Structure formats: C-alpha cells, structure tokens
Amino acid sequence: MVMLKLASPRVTKEILNRYNFRPSKGMGQNFLIDYNIVNIILNAAELDPLDLAVEIGPGIGTMTREIASRAGYVLAIELDERLISILQNTLEECNNVEIIHADALKINFDRLMEERLGIFKSKTFKVIANLPYYITTPLIMHLLEDHERWDQAVIMIQKEVADRILACPGTKEYGALSVSVQYYAEPQFIAKVPKTVFWPRPEVDSAIVKLKRRRVPPVEVRDKLLLFRVIQGVFTYRRKTILNALQNTFSVNRQDLIKVLETSPIDPSRRGETLSLEEFAILADNLLALQEKIKKARL
Template structure:
C-alpha cells in the first residue's frame, strides 16, 4: 500500500473506515513523510535489527520501520486500528501485529517469540513509540525498570515532557522522572516535531528523544529500590528541605541529620538541587 504519511491518505482512511481518533488515547496520526523518515533514521535501523513499536496508529511510521529493519513488532491496543493496520501493512512480511496493552506485556518474551528463540541469550533490540501524554510516565518506567534487553529507545513525547526528562538539577522541570531517565539512559533530542504534522492536530508540539541504554548507571547504587524511594520522597514535597522531605520515610530527624552529614549534603537544600551522585551518596549513607 502507498505511504499512509500524507494528509490525504490519512483522511481518506479515517473516513473510509469510520474511525474517530480518540483524544483519551492520544490518537494523533503523523501525516508528514519527512518527519517519519527522520524518526526512523534516529533509530539507526539495519537489516539485523528487531524493533518494537508501541502504538502504530494507522501504520505510517510502521511502514518506514519495516523498510529499514529486519523485523518489526507493532503493539496496538485499539481493535479498530488493528483492523486497519492489517490493510496498511499488507505485504510487509517482516511485521508482526500484536493486540495488547504495552504496559502489561513482557517485551523480551515478544521478541523471543518473534525470533523463535526458546533458549539462550536474547539479542538486544530497539523500541520506537509515539507516546500519548496520559501514558508517558508509566510506559517509560515500564521500559526503564523492566530489565528488558532494549539497547535504544526513540520516543516521541509532548515537548514539555521531553524537556522535563532532559532537565538538570536546580530547575522546576527537574524531577524524579528526570533522574530515572538519566540513571538508566543517555538521553538526547533527536528532533522537534511541530503540531502541524498530525491529524487531528494536537494542542502542543512534540519532541523525539533518543534514549541510549547505559551499560552501567553513572553512579554506583547498592540498593536501587531504596535509591528511588529517596528520590520520590525528595520530589513529592518539593517546597520542603531535603531533611524534612525525607521525614516521610519514617526516620527520626536526628537520624536523618546524621545520614545527610555522612553524605556531605546540607540538610537545608531542596531535592530539586541534588544530582544523581548526591542522591547516591544519601542512599549509601542511609544503609
């Protein structure tokens, strides 16, 4: 089938199939072939690559991924869109459509099934997704903490969210998700995407982020669960000092004062000013 990534073809498909793009699911379809190519280029795909796409929509990006990668696994939760995808992706023998909720799926298992691997080490693979706002945080955390064999993620998110993920300590955009993304990956902006290249047109622009999985985190942490509990406590009450914010973890103030002293952290600082290394020092001192 001809490329879906044009306004005319997308509108024709929507009308022909009686589709109503759901705002609740962030269904805004890409209609610019140039942007589609740039997203696929950012994923650095070759014939030996397996790529998992979350939310293929009408298949505009899927078509491009299939032309570049050895295998594409496209996960779609909307049954009506799945029916349309079987047509827009007809003839793409290297594409597997999966009906399901990406939050509930084990990506490694999907890739292993698609590659016919029952035993042995699974090769790394890549993930490409246009993430709707309502699911960005849970999907990101699922991808980051699931211990999957993901080498690279190319994710389109709302611009505001993208800048938050890249934020450095000291600003209001910096938060717990910024720390998590920067702990597990090396994030960078691949391209900026204007709202005008979607149908229907969203209210905000987007960013495509390239998240390269780190082979090891930038800081040594003995207990990741504790590390992230400390981070969540620090950012859950942003206006409080780090001393008072950590009080929510049920430690006496005298204990917390000693912990922060051992970590070399001024107890009057706020969580949003702390670096990954400083959170790691608090975690070590806590233990």
C-alpha cells in the same frame, strides 16, 4: 493496499474515513502526517536488516511501513482494536511485520521478543514509539525498570515531558522522572515536533527523544529500591528542604537524618531539585547504613 506514503493529511483522512474511524481524544490519538518527521525518527533509530524493532502505537501504519523497509522484523503493538483491521490492510505487503493487539503497559517485552531474538541471533531489540501523553511516563518506566533486552528507544512525546527527561539539577523541569530515566539510560534530544504535523492537531508541541540503555548504571548503590524511594520522596515534597522531605518519607529521628545529610555531605537546607544523581546515590547508601545501625541496636 498500494500506497507510496501514508504520512500525508489526504491519505490519512481517506483511510480513516473508509473505515468510519473517529480518533479518540481519550486515547490521545493524533496521527502523524509529515514524512519529514518519520524520516527524522527512523534516522535516529539507526535501523539495519539485522534489527528487531518494536513499534508501540503504530496507528494506521504510517511509520510501520518505513520501519519494515529498514529493519529485519517488526512487532507493531496497538491497543485500539478498531485500528487492527486498518493495519492489516495498510501493511499487507510487509511480510516482516507482526501486528499485536495488546496493551503495551501489560506486555513483558523481554519474553515476547525472546523467541524472535533467537531467530535473528540478536541479543537486543529497538523500540520506536509515538506515545500519547496519558501513558508516556508509565510506559517509559515500564521499559526501563522491567526490561533489559532493548538497546535503544526513539520516542515522540509531549515537549513538556521531553524537557523533564532531559532536565539538569536546579531547573524547574528537574524531577523524579529526570533522575530515574538518567539512571537507566542516556537521553538525547533529537528534534522539536510542531503540533501542525499531526491530525487531529493536538494542543501542544512534541519532541523526539532517543534513549540509549545503560548496560552499567552511572552510580553504584547498595539498595536500588531505597535509592528510588529517596528520589520519589524528595520530589513528592519538592517545595520542602531535603531534611523535611526525608522526614516526611522515612520514620527516622530528625537528628539522625541531619547526621546522614552532613555525612553525605549535603546541606540539610537544600531542596531536592538541586541534588544530582550522584548525590542521591550517596544519600541512599548513608541512609541505608543508618537503617542497619538502628536495626542492629534493636536486636
């Protein structure tokens, strides 16, 4: 199939109609129909011929063709089996693209890329994704928590989620997602994307965000799992004071928690949404010290 641009309403609808394809609302399928947005995403990705790229949710191959023209090798991961035959057609001239029918949430990307990285003598890969709302947070955390071989990700997500990722302490958008992403990566806002550049048109606007993976976390903690348990617990009870939120999360005496907060030093009457990542790290370490003290006293 020879086509100059897939990112147009006419071409997208023609392809989908040819295959009797009906977009699934449940899967959040909204196809990009504006080449300007494709170009913004690819410029942010800074691809070169030595790069290995993973595209999550290629759809009909709108961005995939352009990624393939800039990167050395592309893995296009698509969940919807109905789109595989379309991709095989639209990408038939791209000899550096591998189409994989799989659920990105279940893929071990490091293992998948290991052999391919060796061929290109590269240590990392880049991720490009147009993510439906229902998998945005799980997939971002899957990449951040479970994989170390990716270097940066350029993702198009719902504007509301982008605001949460980029949020600062003390704002209503600030939450567990903000702190977690900022622990693992440096997030950067690239552009707002109007809903008019998709077909079918979604109900909300989107945004392009770039995540540059940190090689070294911005804070040091003795127990990373405890840090994230503190973060999750505090924001689960975000309308409560930090003291009450911690008491609902951990089986620790209230007076001991007050001492931990004062040592940190954090006012027990503050709300969790005002704490910075650095304060969460100090709090987690002091809480760990308390737990160790309690455990030692029981021996």
